[in-house]
Amino acid sequence: MINYNVDTDGIATITWDMPNRTMNVLNEGSIQAYAEALQKALKDDKVKGVILTSGKDSFIAGADLDMLLNADTSDAVKLTDQFSQLQKLFRSQETGGKPIVAAINGTALGGGFEICLASHYRIAAANPKTRVGQPEVKLGLLPGAGGTQRIPRLIGVMNAAPILLEGKDQTVDQAKGLGLIHEVVPAGELLPRAKAWLMAENKETVVPAYAGKSGKPIDSRAVQPWDKPGFKTPGFPGGQVWSPPGVQTFIGGNAMIAGKTNGVYPAPRAIMSCVYEGLQLPFDTALKVETRYFVSLLRGPVARSMIRTLFFGLQEANKLARRPKGVAKQEYKKIGVLGAGLMGAGIATVSVQAGLDIVLVDRDQAAADKGKAHIADELGKLAKRGRLTPDKVEAMLGKVTATPDFGALKGCDLVIEAVFENRDVKAEATKKAEAALDPKAVFASNTSTLPITGLAEASSRPDHFIGLHFFSPVEKMPLVEIIVGKKTSPETLARSMDFVQKIRKTPIVVNDSRGFFTSRVCGAFITEGHRLLKEGVPAPMIENCARFAGMPVGPLSLNDEVAIDLSWKIMDQTKRDAEAAGQKYEGSGADDVLELMVKKLERFGRKNGKGFYDYPADGKKRLWPDLGKHFPADPRWLYGEGDEKRAKEDEIRKRLLYVQAVDTARCLEGNVLTDPQDGDVGSIMGLGFAPQTGGAISLIDQVGVREFVSECDELARKYGKQFEVPKLLRDMAAKGESFYGKRTAKAA
Structure with a gap:
């Protein structure tokens, strides 16, 4: 799980690389292995400094949520002791007397970022896809390994609020701008730069606050800001919570939480309490406060329910856990959409963003063109936010054919009907489309209520007929409800799920009935x-x-x-x-x-x-x-x-x-x-x-x-x-x- 190496210059490199996993996570095994490697480095007189890094594309994804979901929460005292061990480990990391650099080669979230925060220096590889942050609040929890205490002490409460209370992740450049990361360097320079920082001569020494009056001065680089004498939390006069700006910040923060959560989410309130109480206490005591709030959330029903559904449930759905076995994966190139209204145009928008060619059909050219104009408008919004270039927008629009001609559907792998919610209108559209389609193409109805089995009666091949119920606005809503009719084949279901995955939506599969499920x-x-x-x-x-x-x-x-x-x-x-x-x-x-x-x-x-x-x-x-x-x-x-x-x-x-x-x-x-x-x-x-x-x-x-x-x-x-x-x-x-x-x- 953990590779340990010391070079001839006395620099120890601890590399997280958990076997049989795509990402490193914090669990009992990896934490124990890391603790042993860390203590080995801290006790070795030959080791001058330590580099923490990962052997995978990402750094550390955070805590193993399966471990949290299945934790025995019956004994609060035992649970508090269990989760305080990680706090103690990270605290030993930053008070061990040797400078430690986190060489962040990829995404570091949750506990994976907290291990970085407990390092004395943080260098990240330049990668626009890398994210760092504390997403725990999205699952009903709070950062339980020091995040609520270290982040406000590094960047102030106001800057910490979106990261802690909303779980907003940061790019490495954003994190550097805030002061959470010290340097961003090209990927090939990450480890050399980390070693260079450790090898650089530093004559500045300091007696850490935790060492007491009799403590000996040590390399100032091996001491965290909050452990240096005279440290003040940034953003408040004198670092005092009870300063006028401090009082205003917490009053406003509580009002914001109440307004956004309506009081139904305990985690944001607990995070605010952690920060408020912790900033008035010695650092080690503040960590104990954080652990107690973390345990209280973990023992409650909200976090466990949110973890089960919003992590494991979503993960299973997005990995197509319900997909019929033994069906070859469908690779989509071209689809048709019948109906260029808001729903049809929305389906076309997300499909063209996934790289597909689109045939958008409506009753006349003007109606079809109106649908394409909607697509252009939605893509234009993304361009204004910097998520698409103008050239990319033009290329995408070039893949959209707006027409009243059903014959243009020839060659489509899938056609989605999104016409008026009327059985007769849908039947007519089905017959016209099927006349142009390859016999193996899938035909899907976007009906929100009409039973699929009944709609399939208009089809000459009901085994290829299925329901794909999108939600409005399609561009924002993540779910697609897949409805299986009585004659829908397993192959059609599997191919439909492949399409939903292709357009980066989350599928659930339901059987046919009026109104289905949603x-x-x-x-x-x-x-x-x-x-x-x-x-x-x-x-x-x-x-x-x-x-x-x-x-x-x-x-x-x-x-x-x-x-x-x-x-x-x-x-x-x-x-x-x-x-x-x-x-x-x-x-x-x-x-x-x-x-x-x-x-x-x-x-x-x-x-x-x-x-x-x-x-x-x-x-x-x-x-x-x-x-x-x-x-x-x-x-x-x-x-x-x-x-x-x-x-x-x-x-x-x-x-x-x-x-x-x-x-x-x-x-x-x-x-x-x-x-x-x-x-x-x-x-x-x-x-x-x-x-x-x-x-x-x-x-x-x-x-x-x-x-x-x-x-x-x-x-x-x-x-x-x-x-x-x-x-x-x-x-x-x-x-x-x-x-x-x-x-x-x-x-x-």
Whole structure:
């Protein structure tokens, strides 16, 4: 794991190179091996200095998250002792009396960057792809090996805030500009430059603060800034937290955290507390504070849920874990897109960015050209940000053919239909496209709700027909929901997953049903917002409770974005299909809200500037002032203080989350979803479902299946059948089972 070498000049090089891994990580084995190599260097009188580097393309990717996820968190004292060992190791590194250089040859994140921060000098190889930083907050944790203490002491609290509180990584040049890295050199000069710094004569000595009054002076290069007498934290007069700028910084920081997280993420608050408390304490004591906050987060449900879904779940999805075996990988060169509206043009945009030739088809040349203009506009935005050159933009646009001619689809490996959400319109587009396609080409529908098996009836080769449900705006939304029809072949599924990976999106695979998974659960969230509105809950209360539950927007705002008239059309189509099949249509209990907004008031959402919100010319949307006239507030929701008011808000938050979780569980029971992890990844990446929960299924585990069932039974009694749990959950509750653990409670 660790290679150790001492040259004739007395320079020890410790090289991280873990076998059978593409990246180095911090785990029990590698930490132990590194500790042994470090102590060997520090105790060897022949060693004058130490270089830390990596034998891989990256430096160190951070802590082994599998180790964190599976850590025994039952004993807080034991856990604190376990994780304080890394703090002690890094502290011994910087107080060992010998200068240590981190030769950063590639990306160093999390604990991988903290080992660099605990070095006395940091040199990075010039590489625009290299990133350094502390991303732990994105997984519900904080830097647990000194990051919250060293970074503010190096660059000040204000500069440290985006790195620690938002997990923003830095290029090596940005890090150098901040003062986190001392030098950036060509890759071939990295190790020679590190050795040159160590070999340079330095007559300046200092007695480290940790050595006490009787300590002997040592090479000042082997002493960290915070260990030198008289050190002051930069950015504050006298380095004092309680200086006026310091007080202002932390007041503003707390306000920023509250505004951005709505209080649902514990990690940013813990990080701010670490920094605030730590800067008032001796450095070694500050590290103990950091460890305690780290352990408290690791023992809580948020970090474990976020790690499981946002790291392992995403990793599995992006590696195509659900891809059918034995199917050769599809290499794409040319695809077609039917429909040049915002969705179709968005699909074309991300596809041409992936290097594909695009045939963009619409009803006439003007409509097709409008779609290509959208592509040009999106690529132009990237050029303005410096992410594309003008020449690259022109080259990409040259790969897009906008036309009303379906014959131009000849030679396409895949065609994606993104036309109007109407069964007849889609059937016509399917037949016209297939007339020009190679028999082996894949045909995909971007429908958001219509069952794929039914749409495939218009196809002459339904085994090559599949659903690829993109989310708007396509350029920003990372998820693609792949829907398998009854006749879709495993080969078609595999080839479709290859395409999603090619355009750098995250796929989840679901089986066919009306609304599939994401649209169905999205509809449950929106409809519960409608029910609350009908019950007399003020619209601002609905929207704010959703955000304070962790949702990015409220159900009314979301309905405006997806279009209220689209919701009405889906409801109307569902009703027609039920009647055509001789079945009784059961409404949601809030169909009349859609009827009022669309048919009587002609408020379709953002698309026509009128929905539950108004969209004035200044761009600042606001709730429609007359909404209260059509949906008057019930006094019982308006009055109350303290615990009574909080109880009402808690119940609204619970309803908005639980209605989605129940429907996700129904999708699992009905085999629409085949794995809980797809439900979690899909709910967060596609719907923005409260990320602090780890997803709609993880929420049930967080609450506890038995408790969740009990609470849903009460909600169903009070508010309706939308909260009735499936048999799957009742059986799990009776057995004391959970989705991600064999047993969570004593069986009933």
